[in-house]
Amino acid sequence: MNLHFVMDQTVLERVIGEPSVMRGQLQKLLDTAESPNTTLQVLPLNAGGSPGLEGPFSLLTLPEPIPDFGYAEGQAGMFYIEDREHVRRCTLRFGILTELALSRADSVNLIAERMSSFE
Structure with a gap:
């Protein structure tokens, strides 16, 4: 893992x-x-505004044939992100964050x- x-x-x-x-x-x-x-x-800190400001999230990638999915928590509670388009957006957010990070x-x-x- x-x-x-x-x-x-x-x-x-x-x-x-x-x-x-x-x-x-x-x-x-x-x-x-x-x-x-x-x-x-x-x-x-000098990264300024970033997709991280949208809040914390997790992406989970499991072996095929299980599709990737996301998980997020906030004041409204916790939820799983299974919609393919929403998972894709989280993946893009994560990619941007890794590029901006040290x-x-x-x-x-x-x-x-x-x-x-x-x-």
Whole structure:
């Protein structure tokens, strides 16, 4: 199973809890990023407006013949995205986000820098 995450840099900037809590959370991200089947990218603040502003979503790709589908949560609840056109739009959004986001290595460096600020 391969996982690919794109997270907004604001997640790294917003302090939740004591410094030790923040260090622990950021260390967990770094540990996750070390997995060879996981790609973690940070969408930098200077990316400006992006498809990420439309809200969080997940895309799931399963073996044939099962079609790809999406999943989203919001104030209205959770829902599965099965309509082919809606799944295609989510796939395009994800592609744009991965292009705007920092590389895997730069993302890890940014997380490590942020973690060091909590020492």
